[in-house]
Amino acid sequence: MKQAVFTLLALVFTVWAGVVSAQATWVQVEAQPSLAGAQDRVRAYGERLKDVNGFRLSSGWYAIALGPYDEQGAIARLQFLRSQRAIPPDSFLVDTSAYSQQFWPIGANALNTLVIQQPVFGQNEQTASIEPQPEVPVEPVVPVVVVEPEPPEETHREAIRSESSLNRQERADLQIALQWFGFYDGAIDAAFGRGTRSSMSEYQEAKEYDPTGVLTTRQRAELLDNYREVLASLGLGLVRDDVAGIEVEMPLAMVGHERYDPPFAHYTSKNDSDVKVLLISQTGDEATLLGLYDIMQTLEIVPLDGERRRGNDSFTLTGENAQISSYTYAILTGGAVKGFTLIWPVGDDPRREVALKAMRDSFKAIEGAVLPDAYGDGALEQSIDLISGLQIRRPQLSRTGFYIDGRGNVLTTSDAVQNCGRITLDETYDTRVVASDAALGLALLQPTTALAPVNFARFMAGIPRLQSEVAVSGYSFEGMLSAPTLTFGTLADLRGLRGEEQLKRLALAASPGDAGGPVFDTTGSVLGMLLPTKEIDGKRLPEDVSFATDAVAIAEFLSNAGYTPAASDGNRSLSPEDLTLLAAEMTVLVSCWE
Secondary structure (H helix, E strand, C coil): CHHHHHHHHHHHHHHHHHHHHCCCEEEEEEEECCHHHHHHHHHHHHCCCCCEEEEEECCCCEEEEEEEECHHHHHHHHHHHHHCCCCCCCCEEEEHHHEEEEEECCCCCHHHCCCECCCCCCCCCCCCCCCCCCCCCCCCCCCCCCCCCCCCCCCHHHHHHHHCCCCHHHHHHHHHHHHHCCCCCCCCCCCCCHHHHHHHHHHHHHCCCCCCCCCCHHHHHHHHHHHHHHHHHHCEEEEEECCCCEEEEEECCCEEEEEEECCEEEEEECCCCCCEEEEEEEECCHHHHHHHHHHHCCECCCCCCCCEEECCCEEEEEEECCCEEEEEEEEEECCEEEEEEEEEECCCHHHHHHHHHHHHHHCEECCCCCCCCCCCCHHHCCCCCEECCEEECCCCEEEEEEECCCCCCEEEEHHHHCCCCEEEECCCEEEEEEEEECCCCEEEEEECCCCCCCCCCCECCCCCCCCCEEEEEECCCCCCCCCCEEEEEEEEECCCCCCCCCEEEEECCCCHHHCCCEEECCCCCEEEEECCCCCECCECCCCCEEEEEEHHHHHHHHHHCCCCCCECCCCCCCCHHHHHHHHHHHEEEEEEEC
16 A cells, blocks of 8 residues: 555656646746737737747736747747847746736737747747757647637626726826826816716727726726826936936936036937937026026027016926927026926927926926036037027028117018018017018018117108218128128119119128118218119129119108108218217117028
8 A cells, every 4th residue: 555655656746847847938028018019019029030929917017928948948049049139138037927818929828838848940040059958758739729718898887886996096097098198188186077977988989989988997908008108108217417406207218318518408319209308407596597588588499489487486488389399497496596498399299298297297406416607518519509509599581670760660671571480670579561562672560569769760852962972781790790880882873774763773892681771871861771682684793783772762662651751851971980870779680580
Protein backbone atom coordinates (compact mmCIF):
# COMPACT_ATOMS: atom_id res chain seq x y z
CA MET A 1 0.00 0.00 0.00
CA LYS A 2 2.81 2.39 0.92
CA GLN A 3 4.56 1.56 -2.32
CA ALA A 4 1.44 2.53 -4.28
CA VAL A 5 1.16 5.87 -2.46
CA PHE A 6 4.83 6.70 -3.12
CA THR A 7 4.38 5.81 -6.78
CA LEU A 8 1.34 8.11 -7.02
CA LEU A 9 3.15 11.00 -5.32
CA ALA A 10 6.13 10.62 -7.63
CA LEU A 11 3.83 10.71 -10.63
CA VAL A 12 2.12 13.87 -9.37
CA PHE A 13 5.49 15.55 -8.71
CA THR A 14 6.71 14.67 -12.21
CA VAL A 15 3.61 16.13 -13.85
CA TRP A 16 3.81 19.27 -11.68
CA ALA A 17 7.49 19.75 -12.57
CA GLY A 18 6.66 19.44 -16.26
CA VAL A 19 3.98 22.07 -15.96
CA VAL A 20 6.35 24.44 -14.18
CA SER A 21 9.04 23.94 -16.81
CA ALA A 22 6.49 24.77 -19.47
CA GLN A 23 5.30 27.99 -17.78
CA ALA A 24 4.44 30.51 -20.51
CA THR A 25 6.71 33.56 -20.82
CA TRP A 26 5.83 36.62 -22.90
CA VAL A 27 7.79 39.52 -24.38
CA GLN A 28 5.77 42.64 -23.54
CA VAL A 29 6.63 45.40 -26.01
CA GLU A 30 4.09 48.13 -25.25
CA ALA A 31 1.05 49.17 -23.19
CA GLN A 32 -1.68 51.63 -24.13
CA PRO A 33 -4.26 53.37 -21.91
CA SER A 34 -7.16 52.78 -24.33
CA LEU A 35 -8.47 49.83 -26.30
CA ALA A 36 -8.65 51.82 -29.53
CA GLY A 37 -5.03 52.89 -29.23
CA ALA A 38 -3.91 49.37 -28.37
CA GLN A 39 -5.76 47.92 -31.38
CA ASP A 40 -3.99 50.34 -33.71
CA ARG A 41 -0.58 49.47 -32.26
CA VAL A 42 -1.11 45.70 -32.18
CA ARG A 43 -2.08 45.77 -35.87
CA ALA A 44 1.09 47.69 -36.67
CA TYR A 45 3.24 45.13 -34.84
CA GLY A 46 1.32 42.27 -36.45
CA GLU A 47 2.29 43.47 -39.92
CA ARG A 48 5.99 43.03 -39.06
CA LEU A 49 6.25 40.34 -36.43
CA LYS A 50 4.88 36.90 -35.64
CA ASP A 51 3.14 35.72 -32.47
CA VAL A 52 1.63 39.14 -31.67
CA ASN A 53 -1.10 39.17 -29.01
CA GLY A 54 -3.07 41.75 -27.07
CA PHE A 55 -4.28 41.41 -23.49
CA ARG A 56 -6.06 43.55 -20.93
CA LEU A 57 -4.03 44.32 -17.79
CA SER A 58 -5.43 44.43 -14.27
CA SER A 59 -4.64 48.16 -14.20
CA GLY A 60 -7.14 48.78 -17.00
CA TRP A 61 -4.41 49.37 -19.64
CA TYR A 62 -3.89 47.12 -22.65
CA ALA A 63 -0.66 45.22 -23.29
CA ILE A 64 0.91 44.10 -26.60
CA ALA A 65 3.00 40.96 -26.17
CA LEU A 66 4.84 38.33 -28.25
CA GLY A 67 4.55 34.67 -27.34
CA PRO A 68 3.91 32.46 -25.56
CA TYR A 69 7.45 30.98 -25.28
CA ASP A 70 9.35 29.03 -22.71
CA GLU A 71 11.73 31.20 -20.66
CA GLN A 72 14.83 30.57 -22.79
CA GLY A 73 12.94 31.12 -26.02
CA ALA A 74 11.50 34.38 -24.68
CA ILE A 75 14.96 35.61 -23.69
CA ALA A 76 16.33 34.79 -27.14
CA ARG A 77 13.38 36.48 -28.85
CA LEU A 78 13.76 39.60 -26.69
CA GLN A 79 17.51 39.89 -27.30
CA PHE A 80 17.22 39.39 -31.04
CA LEU A 81 14.40 41.87 -31.62
CA ARG A 82 16.13 44.47 -29.45
CA SER A 83 19.32 44.07 -31.51
CA GLN A 84 17.28 44.59 -34.69
CA ARG A 85 15.52 47.60 -33.13
CA ALA A 86 12.23 45.95 -34.02
CA ILE A 87 10.81 46.53 -30.55
CA PRO A 88 11.31 49.28 -27.95
CA PRO A 89 14.51 48.96 -25.87
CA ASP A 90 12.46 48.87 -22.65
CA SER A 91 10.54 45.72 -23.66
CA PHE A 92 10.57 43.06 -20.92
CA LEU A 93 9.51 39.51 -19.98
CA VAL A 94 6.34 38.69 -18.06
CA ASP A 95 4.45 35.52 -17.21
CA THR A 96 0.84 34.68 -17.95
CA SER A 97 -0.44 35.86 -14.56
CA ALA A 98 0.01 39.50 -15.68
CA TYR A 99 -2.74 39.21 -18.29
CA SER A 100 -6.49 38.76 -18.24
CA GLN A 101 -8.84 38.81 -21.23
CA GLN A 102 -7.32 38.67 -24.72
CA PHE A 103 -8.50 41.23 -27.28
CA TRP A 104 -6.14 40.35 -30.16
CA PRO A 105 -6.24 38.32 -32.35
CA ILE A 106 -10.01 38.53 -32.24
CA GLY A 107 -11.49 35.31 -30.84
CA ALA A 108 -8.14 33.90 -29.70
CA ASN A 109 -7.35 32.69 -26.17
CA ALA A 110 -3.59 32.21 -26.13
CA LEU A 111 -3.56 32.16 -22.35
CA ASN A 112 -4.92 28.59 -22.42
CA THR A 113 -2.88 27.27 -25.37
CA LEU A 114 0.27 25.15 -25.36
CA VAL A 115 3.50 27.00 -24.69
CA ILE A 116 5.58 27.58 -27.82
CA GLN A 117 9.02 26.12 -27.22
CA GLN A 118 10.78 27.93 -30.07
CA PRO A 119 10.19 31.57 -31.08
CA VAL A 120 8.79 31.99 -34.59
CA PHE A 121 10.64 34.54 -36.73
CA GLY A 122 9.19 36.55 -39.61
CA GLN A 123 10.51 36.53 -43.15
CA ASN A 124 12.65 39.63 -42.60
CA GLU A 125 14.22 38.39 -39.33
CA GLN A 126 17.65 36.81 -38.99
CA THR A 127 17.90 33.75 -36.74
CA ALA A 128 21.60 32.88 -37.11
CA SER A 129 22.66 34.95 -34.11
CA ILE A 130 20.24 33.13 -31.81
CA GLU A 131 21.34 29.71 -30.69
CA PRO A 132 18.58 27.13 -31.05
CA GLN A 133 17.12 25.82 -27.83
CA PRO A 134 16.83 22.08 -27.33
CA GLU A 135 13.40 20.86 -28.20
CA VAL A 136 11.36 19.39 -25.39
CA PRO A 137 9.27 16.53 -26.71
CA VAL A 138 5.65 16.92 -25.87
CA GLU A 139 2.60 15.02 -26.75
CA PRO A 140 0.74 16.66 -29.66
CA VAL A 141 -2.25 18.51 -28.30
CA VAL A 142 -4.95 20.09 -30.33
CA PRO A 143 -5.38 23.60 -28.85
CA VAL A 144 -8.89 24.48 -27.87
CA VAL A 145 -9.76 28.05 -28.84
CA VAL A 146 -12.27 29.43 -26.41
CA VAL A 147 -14.19 32.36 -27.84
CA GLU A 148 -15.79 34.30 -25.06
CA PRO A 149 -19.06 35.70 -26.29
CA GLU A 150 -19.52 39.44 -25.94
CA PRO A 151 -21.90 40.09 -23.06
CA PRO A 152 -25.29 41.38 -24.15
CA GLU A 153 -25.98 45.11 -23.81
CA GLU A 154 -27.65 46.13 -20.58
CA THR A 155 -31.33 46.88 -20.52
CA HIS A 156 -32.47 50.34 -19.48
CA ARG A 157 -33.30 49.05 -16.00
CA GLU A 158 -29.89 47.36 -15.69
CA ALA A 159 -28.15 50.56 -16.87
CA ILE A 160 -29.93 52.57 -14.17
CA ARG A 161 -28.90 49.99 -11.58
CA SER A 162 -25.23 49.97 -12.66
CA GLU A 163 -25.18 53.78 -12.82
CA SER A 164 -26.42 54.01 -9.23
CA SER A 165 -23.23 52.32 -8.01
CA LEU A 166 -20.98 55.10 -9.38
CA ASN A 167 -19.24 57.28 -6.83
CA ARG A 168 -19.09 61.09 -7.03
CA GLN A 169 -15.76 61.23 -8.87
CA GLU A 170 -16.91 58.68 -11.46
CA ARG A 171 -20.06 60.71 -12.12
CA ALA A 172 -18.01 63.90 -12.46
CA ASP A 173 -15.62 62.13 -14.85
CA LEU A 174 -18.55 61.29 -17.13
CA GLN A 175 -19.63 64.94 -17.17
CA ILE A 176 -16.08 66.01 -17.97
CA ALA A 177 -15.85 63.53 -20.84
CA LEU A 178 -19.26 64.58 -22.21
CA GLN A 179 -18.18 68.21 -21.97
CA TRP A 180 -14.92 67.45 -23.76
CA PHE A 181 -16.72 65.95 -26.76
CA GLY A 182 -19.14 68.88 -26.93
CA PHE A 183 -22.28 67.26 -25.56
CA TYR A 184 -22.40 68.96 -22.16
CA ASP A 185 -21.95 72.61 -21.23
CA GLY A 186 -23.14 72.66 -17.61
CA ALA A 187 -21.31 72.64 -14.30
CA ILE A 188 -19.17 69.66 -13.28
CA ASP A 189 -21.21 68.89 -10.16
CA ALA A 190 -21.56 65.06 -10.37
CA ALA A 191 -25.35 65.55 -10.34
CA PHE A 192 -27.16 63.88 -13.22
CA GLY A 193 -29.89 66.43 -13.78
CA ARG A 194 -31.80 67.43 -16.89
CA GLY A 195 -28.74 68.90 -18.61
CA THR A 196 -26.59 65.83 -18.05
CA ARG A 197 -29.38 63.48 -19.14
CA SER A 198 -29.90 65.53 -22.30
CA SER A 199 -26.19 65.40 -23.09
CA MET A 200 -26.17 61.61 -22.59
CA SER A 201 -29.06 61.29 -25.05
CA GLU A 202 -27.20 63.44 -27.58
CA TYR A 203 -24.10 61.30 -27.16
CA GLN A 204 -26.12 58.12 -27.67
CA GLU A 205 -27.76 59.54 -30.79
CA ALA A 206 -24.36 60.52 -32.20
CA LYS A 207 -23.16 56.95 -31.62
CA GLU A 208 -26.40 55.50 -33.04
CA TYR A 209 -27.41 54.02 -29.69
CA ASP A 210 -30.89 54.07 -28.25
CA PRO A 211 -31.17 57.61 -26.76
CA THR A 212 -32.39 56.64 -23.30
CA GLY A 213 -30.49 59.34 -21.42
CA VAL A 214 -28.80 56.69 -19.26
CA LEU A 215 -25.46 55.31 -20.43
CA THR A 216 -24.90 51.59 -20.12
CA THR A 217 -21.73 50.19 -18.55
CA ARG A 218 -20.27 49.56 -22.00
CA GLN A 219 -21.16 53.05 -23.26
CA ARG A 220 -19.62 54.66 -20.19
CA ALA A 221 -16.42 52.67 -20.68
CA GLU A 222 -16.28 53.66 -24.35
CA LEU A 223 -16.77 57.35 -23.54
CA LEU A 224 -14.12 57.38 -20.83
CA ASP A 225 -11.63 55.33 -22.89
CA ASN A 226 -11.90 57.83 -25.74
CA TYR A 227 -11.44 60.74 -23.33
CA ARG A 228 -8.42 59.14 -21.64
CA GLU A 229 -6.87 58.53 -25.04
CA VAL A 230 -7.03 62.26 -25.72
CA LEU A 231 -5.51 63.05 -22.32
CA ALA A 232 -2.70 60.61 -23.03
CA SER A 233 -1.95 62.45 -26.29
CA LEU A 234 -1.35 65.65 -24.30
CA GLY A 235 1.03 64.06 -21.85
CA LEU A 236 0.05 66.45 -19.06
CA GLY A 237 2.71 66.54 -16.37
CA LEU A 238 3.89 68.83 -13.58
CA VAL A 239 6.97 70.93 -14.38
CA ARG A 240 8.96 72.64 -11.64
CA ASP A 241 11.23 75.29 -13.16
CA ASP A 242 13.51 76.35 -10.29
CA VAL A 243 15.28 78.97 -12.44
CA ALA A 244 12.04 80.77 -13.31
CA GLY A 245 10.52 80.00 -9.92
CA ILE A 246 7.33 78.53 -11.35
CA GLU A 247 5.53 75.21 -10.97
CA VAL A 248 2.86 74.38 -13.52
CA GLU A 249 1.32 71.44 -15.37
CA MET A 250 2.19 71.35 -19.08
CA PRO A 251 1.34 69.23 -22.16
CA LEU A 252 4.74 67.51 -22.13
CA ALA A 253 3.94 65.40 -25.20
CA MET A 254 3.85 68.67 -27.14
CA VAL A 255 6.43 71.01 -25.59
CA GLY A 256 9.89 70.82 -24.11
CA HIS A 257 12.29 73.30 -22.52
CA GLU A 258 14.58 75.07 -24.98
CA ARG A 259 16.18 78.15 -23.40
CA TYR A 260 15.95 81.09 -21.02
CA ASP A 261 15.63 84.56 -22.50
CA PRO A 262 14.64 86.94 -19.67
CA PRO A 263 11.92 87.53 -18.71
CA PHE A 264 10.84 84.29 -20.47
CA ALA A 265 11.60 80.60 -20.16
CA HIS A 266 10.92 79.17 -23.62
CA TYR A 267 9.26 75.75 -23.96
CA THR A 268 9.09 75.09 -27.70
CA SER A 269 7.02 72.62 -29.68
CA LYS A 270 7.98 69.00 -30.21
CA ASN A 271 6.50 66.17 -32.27
CA ASP A 272 5.34 68.80 -34.82
CA SER A 273 2.68 70.00 -32.38
CA ASP A 274 3.17 73.75 -33.04
CA VAL A 275 2.33 74.29 -29.37
CA LYS A 276 4.53 76.66 -27.34
CA VAL A 277 4.67 77.72 -23.70
CA LEU A 278 6.39 80.74 -22.16
CA LEU A 279 6.96 81.02 -18.45
CA ILE A 280 7.16 84.66 -17.35
CA SER A 281 9.47 85.52 -14.46
CA GLN A 282 10.81 89.00 -13.67
CA THR A 283 11.70 91.01 -10.59
CA GLY A 284 9.47 94.08 -10.38
CA ASP A 285 6.49 95.99 -9.08
CA GLU A 286 3.15 97.25 -10.41
CA ALA A 287 4.90 99.42 -12.99
CA THR A 288 6.78 96.35 -14.25
CA LEU A 289 3.52 94.42 -14.54
CA LEU A 290 1.79 97.19 -16.49
CA GLY A 291 4.83 97.63 -18.73
CA LEU A 292 4.80 93.90 -19.53
CA TYR A 293 1.07 94.19 -20.26
CA ASP A 294 1.82 96.79 -22.95
CA ILE A 295 4.87 94.99 -24.36
CA MET A 296 3.11 91.63 -24.71
CA GLN A 297 0.49 93.21 -26.96
CA THR A 298 3.17 94.24 -29.46
CA LEU A 299 4.25 90.61 -29.98
CA GLU A 300 3.05 88.33 -32.77
CA ILE A 301 2.24 85.61 -30.24
CA VAL A 302 -0.59 87.81 -28.88
CA PRO A 303 -2.96 88.39 -31.83
CA LEU A 304 -5.00 91.58 -31.79
CA ASP A 305 -8.45 89.96 -31.67
CA GLY A 306 -9.18 88.90 -28.11
CA GLU A 307 -10.10 89.99 -24.60
CA ARG A 308 -7.77 92.12 -22.48
CA ARG A 309 -8.22 92.36 -18.69
CA ARG A 310 -5.90 94.34 -16.43
CA GLY A 311 -5.95 94.90 -12.68
CA ASN A 312 -3.53 96.35 -10.16
CA ASP A 313 -1.79 93.04 -9.52
CA SER A 314 -2.57 90.84 -12.55
CA PHE A 315 -3.59 90.81 -16.19
CA THR A 316 -4.96 88.38 -18.76
CA LEU A 317 -4.51 88.59 -22.53
CA THR A 318 -6.26 86.39 -25.08
CA GLY A 319 -5.84 86.56 -28.83
CA GLU A 320 -6.63 84.61 -31.96
CA ASN A 321 -5.93 84.88 -35.68
CA ALA A 322 -6.02 82.47 -38.61
CA GLN A 323 -2.96 80.58 -37.33
CA ILE A 324 -2.85 80.61 -33.53
CA SER A 325 -4.77 81.29 -30.36
CA SER A 326 -2.91 82.42 -27.26
CA TYR A 327 -3.58 82.97 -23.58
CA THR A 328 -1.34 84.98 -21.25
CA TYR A 329 -1.70 85.33 -17.50
CA ALA A 330 0.62 87.27 -15.19
CA ILE A 331 0.44 88.21 -11.52
CA LEU A 332 2.50 90.36 -9.17
CA THR A 333 3.60 88.22 -6.22
CA GLY A 334 6.45 88.46 -3.73
CA GLY A 335 8.22 91.32 -5.49
CA ALA A 336 8.18 89.55 -8.87
CA VAL A 337 5.98 89.22 -11.93
CA LYS A 338 5.19 85.54 -12.64
CA GLY A 339 2.96 84.06 -15.32
CA PHE A 340 2.69 82.01 -18.48
CA THR A 341 1.64 82.15 -22.12
CA LEU A 342 0.13 79.18 -23.97
CA ILE A 343 0.26 79.35 -27.77
CA TRP A 344 -1.84 76.77 -29.62
CA PRO A 345 -2.58 76.19 -33.32
CA VAL A 346 -6.18 76.91 -34.35
CA GLY A 347 -8.54 74.03 -35.04
CA ASP A 348 -7.72 72.01 -31.91
CA ASP A 349 -9.83 73.86 -29.35
CA PRO A 350 -10.97 70.92 -27.17
CA ARG A 351 -7.43 69.75 -26.39
CA ARG A 352 -6.32 73.35 -25.92
CA GLU A 353 -9.06 73.90 -23.35
CA VAL A 354 -7.97 70.83 -21.37
CA ALA A 355 -4.32 71.93 -21.40
CA LEU A 356 -5.20 75.54 -20.54
CA LYS A 357 -7.42 74.51 -17.62
CA ALA A 358 -4.66 72.28 -16.28
CA MET A 359 -2.15 75.14 -16.51
CA ARG A 360 -4.46 77.66 -14.85
CA ASP A 361 -5.43 75.28 -12.04
CA SER A 362 -1.86 74.15 -11.29
CA PHE A 363 0.06 77.43 -11.74
CA LYS A 364 2.14 78.23 -8.67
CA ALA A 365 4.81 80.88 -8.12
CA ILE A 366 7.78 79.55 -6.14
CA GLU A 367 8.75 82.23 -3.64
CA GLY A 368 12.39 83.29 -3.54
CA ALA A 369 13.21 82.17 -7.10
CA VAL A 370 13.03 84.52 -10.08
CA LEU A 371 14.69 84.52 -13.50
CA PRO A 372 17.65 86.96 -13.40
CA ASP A 373 17.59 89.87 -15.86
CA ALA A 374 20.78 88.52 -17.45
CA TYR A 375 20.59 84.77 -17.88
CA GLY A 376 21.37 82.34 -20.67
CA ASP A 377 22.37 83.14 -24.24
CA GLY A 378 19.33 85.18 -25.20
CA ALA A 379 21.33 88.41 -25.34
CA LEU A 380 23.43 86.99 -28.18
CA GLU A 381 20.47 87.17 -30.58
CA GLN A 382 19.55 90.82 -30.81
CA SER A 383 17.28 92.43 -33.36
CA ILE A 384 15.11 95.50 -33.59
CA ASP A 385 12.23 93.12 -34.41
CA LEU A 386 12.77 90.86 -31.40
CA ILE A 387 12.01 91.14 -27.70
CA SER A 388 13.59 88.35 -25.64
CA GLY A 389 13.68 86.18 -28.74
CA LEU A 390 10.03 86.86 -29.64
CA GLN A 391 8.94 88.50 -32.87
CA ILE A 392 7.40 91.95 -32.59
CA ARG A 393 4.20 92.37 -34.56
CA ARG A 394 4.90 94.41 -37.70
CA PRO A 395 2.44 95.89 -40.22
CA GLN A 396 2.24 94.66 -43.79
CA LEU A 397 2.82 98.16 -45.09
CA SER A 398 3.55 101.60 -43.67
CA ARG A 399 3.14 104.89 -45.50
CA THR A 400 2.58 108.54 -44.58
CA GLY A 401 -0.52 110.61 -43.95
CA PHE A 402 -1.30 114.06 -42.56
CA TYR A 403 -4.02 115.62 -40.45
CA ILE A 404 -6.55 117.78 -42.34
CA ASP A 405 -8.46 119.14 -39.34
CA GLY A 406 -8.42 119.44 -35.56
CA ARG A 407 -10.50 116.26 -35.09
CA GLY A 408 -7.71 113.99 -36.27
CA ASN A 409 -8.99 113.04 -39.75
CA VAL A 410 -6.12 112.00 -41.99
CA LEU A 411 -5.45 112.16 -45.74
CA THR A 412 -3.21 109.46 -47.20
CA THR A 413 -2.61 107.50 -50.40
CA SER A 414 -5.25 104.94 -51.35
CA ASP A 415 -2.50 102.37 -52.01
CA ALA A 416 -1.71 102.29 -48.26
CA VAL A 417 -5.18 101.14 -47.16
CA GLN A 418 -6.07 98.38 -49.63
CA ASN A 419 -6.84 94.88 -48.28
CA CYS A 420 -6.07 95.81 -44.68
CA GLY A 421 -7.58 94.06 -41.71
CA ARG A 422 -6.66 97.04 -39.54
CA ILE A 423 -5.37 100.56 -40.25
CA THR A 424 -3.59 102.53 -37.55
CA LEU A 425 -2.06 105.96 -36.99
CA ASP A 426 1.39 105.82 -35.38
CA GLU A 427 0.76 102.07 -34.81
CA THR A 428 -1.56 103.02 -31.95
CA TYR A 429 -4.87 104.54 -33.03
CA ASP A 430 -7.34 102.54 -35.08
CA THR A 431 -9.03 104.21 -38.05
CA ARG A 432 -11.55 103.47 -40.75
CA VAL A 433 -11.68 104.55 -44.39
CA VAL A 434 -14.51 107.04 -44.93
CA ALA A 435 -13.70 108.04 -48.54
CA SER A 436 -11.38 106.82 -51.29
CA ASP A 437 -10.60 107.74 -54.91
CA ALA A 438 -8.23 105.35 -56.67
CA ALA A 439 -7.96 107.60 -59.74
CA LEU A 440 -6.64 110.48 -57.64
CA GLY A 441 -4.80 108.14 -55.29
CA LEU A 442 -6.50 109.62 -52.22
CA ALA A 443 -8.01 108.03 -49.08
CA LEU A 444 -9.56 109.75 -46.08
CA LEU A 445 -9.22 108.09 -42.65
CA GLN A 446 -11.29 108.75 -39.56
CA PRO A 447 -9.91 107.65 -36.16
CA THR A 448 -12.19 105.46 -34.05
CA THR A 449 -11.29 107.50 -30.94
CA ALA A 450 -11.24 111.29 -30.84
CA LEU A 451 -7.79 112.82 -31.46
CA ALA A 452 -6.56 116.38 -31.06
CA PRO A 453 -3.48 116.91 -33.27
CA VAL A 454 -1.15 119.80 -32.47
CA ASN A 455 -1.43 121.07 -36.04
CA PHE A 456 -3.12 120.21 -39.35
CA ALA A 457 -2.76 121.04 -43.05
CA ARG A 458 -3.71 124.38 -44.54
CA PHE A 459 -3.92 124.17 -48.29
CA MET A 460 -2.55 126.65 -50.85
CA ALA A 461 -5.37 128.60 -52.46
CA GLY A 462 -3.45 129.90 -55.50
CA ILE A 463 -1.18 128.44 -58.17
CA PRO A 464 2.33 127.57 -56.99
CA ARG A 465 5.31 129.13 -58.70
CA LEU A 466 7.12 126.90 -61.21
CA GLN A 467 10.64 125.88 -60.19
CA SER A 468 9.97 127.01 -56.62
CA GLU A 469 11.43 125.06 -53.71
CA VAL A 470 9.19 122.37 -52.18
CA ALA A 471 9.57 119.80 -49.41
CA VAL A 472 7.85 116.50 -48.67
CA SER A 473 7.29 115.35 -45.08
CA GLY A 474 7.21 111.58 -44.80
CA TYR A 475 8.19 108.40 -42.98
CA SER A 476 10.89 107.51 -45.48
CA PHE A 477 11.92 104.45 -43.47
CA GLU A 478 8.35 103.23 -42.84
CA GLY A 479 8.34 103.76 -39.09
CA MET A 480 11.89 102.72 -38.27
CA LEU A 481 12.42 106.29 -37.11
CA SER A 482 10.03 107.87 -34.63
CA ALA A 483 9.57 111.12 -36.53
CA PRO A 484 9.07 112.10 -40.19
CA THR A 485 11.90 113.47 -42.32
CA LEU A 486 11.84 116.32 -44.84
CA THR A 487 13.00 115.73 -48.40
CA PHE A 488 13.66 118.89 -50.42
CA GLY A 489 13.25 119.44 -54.16
CA THR A 490 11.65 121.76 -56.70
CA LEU A 491 8.31 122.04 -58.49
CA ALA A 492 9.30 120.85 -62.00
CA ASP A 493 5.90 121.18 -63.73
CA LEU A 494 2.33 122.18 -62.92
CA ARG A 495 1.00 119.12 -64.78
CA GLY A 496 1.71 115.44 -65.18
CA LEU A 497 3.73 113.96 -68.04
CA ARG A 498 0.55 113.65 -70.12
CA GLY A 499 -0.74 117.05 -69.14
CA GLU A 500 -2.88 115.92 -66.19
CA GLU A 501 -4.23 119.04 -64.50
CA GLN A 502 -4.65 117.36 -61.10
CA LEU A 503 -0.97 116.41 -60.87
CA LYS A 504 2.19 118.29 -60.04
CA ARG A 505 5.58 116.96 -61.17
CA LEU A 506 8.36 117.29 -58.64
CA ALA A 507 12.12 117.11 -59.05
CA LEU A 508 12.52 115.24 -55.80
CA ALA A 509 13.94 111.83 -54.85
CA ALA A 510 11.26 110.33 -52.58
CA SER A 511 11.18 106.95 -50.81
CA PRO A 512 8.19 104.54 -50.94
CA GLY A 513 7.39 105.34 -47.29
CA ASP A 514 6.97 109.04 -48.14
CA ALA A 515 3.87 108.35 -50.26
CA GLY A 516 0.82 110.04 -48.76
CA GLY A 517 2.91 112.81 -47.20
CA PRO A 518 2.14 116.53 -47.53
CA VAL A 519 4.05 118.61 -50.10
CA PHE A 520 4.91 122.06 -48.69
CA ASP A 521 6.03 125.28 -50.23
CA THR A 522 8.45 127.50 -48.31
CA THR A 523 5.60 129.18 -46.36
CA GLY A 524 4.34 125.86 -44.95
CA SER A 525 1.26 125.82 -47.19
CA VAL A 526 0.29 122.37 -48.53
CA LEU A 527 0.22 122.38 -52.32
CA GLY A 528 -0.42 118.65 -52.73
CA MET A 529 -0.01 115.05 -51.50
CA LEU A 530 2.87 112.85 -52.67
CA LEU A 531 1.81 109.83 -54.75
CA PRO A 532 3.56 106.43 -54.88
CA THR A 533 6.18 106.13 -57.61
CA LYS A 534 4.90 103.97 -60.46
CA GLU A 535 6.08 102.95 -63.89
CA ILE A 536 4.43 104.65 -66.86
CA ASP A 537 3.83 102.43 -69.91
CA GLY A 538 6.31 99.95 -68.47
CA LYS A 539 9.04 102.56 -68.26
CA ARG A 540 10.89 103.24 -65.04
CA LEU A 541 11.15 106.94 -64.25
CA PRO A 542 14.34 108.60 -63.02
CA GLU A 543 14.81 108.52 -59.24
CA ASP A 544 14.34 112.27 -58.90
CA VAL A 545 10.92 112.32 -60.60
CA SER A 546 7.88 112.28 -58.32
CA PHE A 547 4.23 113.29 -58.62
CA ALA A 548 1.71 114.84 -56.26
CA THR A 549 -2.07 115.24 -56.35
CA ASP A 550 -2.57 119.01 -56.25
CA ALA A 551 -4.48 121.02 -53.66
CA VAL A 552 -7.41 121.78 -55.96
CA ALA A 553 -8.15 118.07 -56.57
CA ILE A 554 -7.72 117.38 -52.85
CA ALA A 555 -10.15 120.14 -51.90
CA GLU A 556 -12.80 118.78 -54.26
CA PHE A 557 -12.28 115.23 -52.91
CA LEU A 558 -12.66 116.41 -49.30
CA SER A 559 -15.69 118.55 -50.12
CA ASN A 560 -17.44 115.56 -51.73
CA ALA A 561 -16.75 113.57 -48.56
CA GLY A 562 -18.35 116.29 -46.41
CA TYR A 563 -15.17 117.94 -45.14
CA THR A 564 -14.07 121.54 -45.62
CA PRO A 565 -10.31 121.92 -46.05
CA ALA A 566 -8.61 124.83 -44.31
CA ALA A 567 -7.02 127.48 -46.56
CA SER A 568 -3.51 128.77 -45.94
CA ASP A 569 -2.76 132.39 -45.16
CA GLY A 570 1.00 131.94 -45.21
CA ASN A 571 2.83 134.87 -46.77
CA ARG A 572 6.40 134.50 -45.52
CA SER A 573 8.99 131.83 -45.90
CA LEU A 574 9.79 129.61 -42.95
CA SER A 575 13.25 128.55 -41.90
CA PRO A 576 14.07 124.85 -42.46
CA GLU A 577 13.87 124.33 -38.69
CA ASP A 578 10.40 125.89 -38.41
CA LEU A 579 9.18 123.98 -41.48
CA THR A 580 10.50 120.74 -39.95
CA LEU A 581 8.62 121.43 -36.70
CA LEU A 582 5.38 122.26 -38.56
CA ALA A 583 5.67 119.07 -40.65
CA ALA A 584 6.25 116.89 -37.57
CA GLU A 585 3.12 118.29 -35.90
CA MET A 586 0.79 117.33 -38.76
CA THR A 587 2.45 114.27 -40.34
CA VAL A 588 1.48 110.81 -39.13
CA LEU A 589 2.53 107.21 -39.80
CA VAL A 590 -0.22 105.17 -41.51
CA SER A 591 0.11 101.38 -41.12
CA CYS A 592 -1.79 98.54 -42.79
CA TRP A 593 -2.08 95.31 -40.78
CA GLU A 594 -3.29 91.85 -41.71
